[in-house]
Amino acid sequence: MKIVAINGSHKKVGGNTQIILDHLLAGAASKGAAVETIRLSTYDIRPCLACDACQRLEFYACIQDTKDDFLKILETFRSADTIVFATPIYVFHMSSRLRVFFERMYGRGKSNINTYSKTHLFFHDIDHQTLSKPFVSVITASNTEDLTTQSTELFFKTYSAFMDAPQVGSIVRNGWALLHKEIQKEPNKKLAKILADVHFAGRQLATDGFISRKIEKRIRANVLPIPKTVFNILKRFPHTRKKILEKSKQRTSIKPSSLV
Numbered sequence: 001m002k003i004v005a006i007n008g009s010h011k012k013v014g015g016n017t018q019i020i021l022d023h024l025l026a027g028a029a030s031k032g033a034a035v036e037t038i039r040l041s042t043y044d045i046r047p048c049l050a051c052d053a054c055q056r057l058e059f060y061a062c063i064q065d066t067k068d069d070f071l072k073i074l075e076t077f078r079s080a081d082t083i084v085f086a087t088p089i090y091v092f093h094m095s096s097r098l099r100v101f102f103e104r105m106y107g108r109g110k111s112n113i114n115t116y117s118k119t120h121l122f123f124h125d126i127d128h129q130t131l132s133k134p135f136v137s138v139i140t141a142s143n144t145e146d147l148t149t150q151s152t153e154l155f156f157k158t159y160s161a162f163m164d165a166p167q168v169g170s171i172v173r174n175g176w177a178l179l180h181k182e183i184q185k186e187p188n189k190k191l192a193k194i195l196a197d198v199h200f201a202g203r204q205l206a207t208d209g210f211i212s213r214k215i216e217k218r219i220r221a222n223v224l225p226i227p228k229t230v231f232n233i234l235k236r237f238p239h240t241r242k243k244i245l246e247k248s249k250q251r252t253s254i255k256p257s258s259l260v
């Protein structure tokens with residue numbers, strides 16, 4: 001099995017998303033999978049211009065393809081059996097870099113040919129060999145509010161339904177604002193456990209072809225000092241909620257510059 005991960009972070013080295021990917025792919029590699037990571041930040045990928053040249057009958061090619069690195073990435077993408085789409089949350093959604101990547105995929109289908117997805121959604125022709133590969137989504141975020149990652153989680157569900165691409169895993173790890181100091185300085189049991197679970201998820205992916213709901217839930221474990229349900233109920237008591245959050249941030253002494 002070959003797994004190709006696409007990291008949408010703007011960072012060229014390191015980063016929270018890459019930490020998750022490193023553990024996931026190391027787990028998969030330990031079970032014999034061939035793994036490769038594409039950091040979009042290290043490539044030149046120009047945005048779709050919505051010129052629709054790719055949809056014109058005589059052309060059917062993206063005019064940006066000859067000017068940037070997109071085809072290089074596409075070749076690696078096509079060589080994969082399973083894809084990992086990984087992104088940090090930037091302003092409540094996936095990174096613009098990953099978004100640009102998906103928009104360039106528009107050119108790989110013929111939007112004037114109508115068709116239906118396997119789930120009976122009205123859609124248009126796509127290059128199934130490229131776009132219908134099984135995929136895992138990886139999302140990282142600083143915030144602990146579940147709402148922060150919801151639109152991106154929904155995006156991947158929608159992508160899966162329209163593209164006939166089975167989503168074989170969903171890793172969501174928020175709360176990096178609370179986890180960050182521990183990565184930098186102290187050996188942290190909570191983080192070590194999460195990363196061990198991510199490694200296990202990689203092993204599962206390579207052997208079973210999917211990540212179990214149980215392990216996804218463990219990776220998503222609450223990192224607040226109080227149970228998530230209590231934290232959510234406290235929305236009705238904003239003052240107390242604020243105090244708890246401030247206290248937990250003090251405990252990890254996060255400086256604004258280290259939040260990402």
Ligand SMILES: Cc1cc2nc3c(=O)[nH]c(=O)nc-3n(C[C@H](O)[C@H](O)[C@H](O)COP(=O)(O)O)c2cc1C
Nearest residue numbers: 009015016017088089090091092140141142143260
């Ligand atoms: C421009 C920008 C916007 C961000 N917006 C959010 C946000 O809306 N919600 C959030 O929880 N974190 C936000 N973050 C923090 C990142 O999601 C978080 O630190 C992520 O894990 C960074 O991943 P990376 O190190 O792989 O880039 C933002 C960071 C940046 C740079």
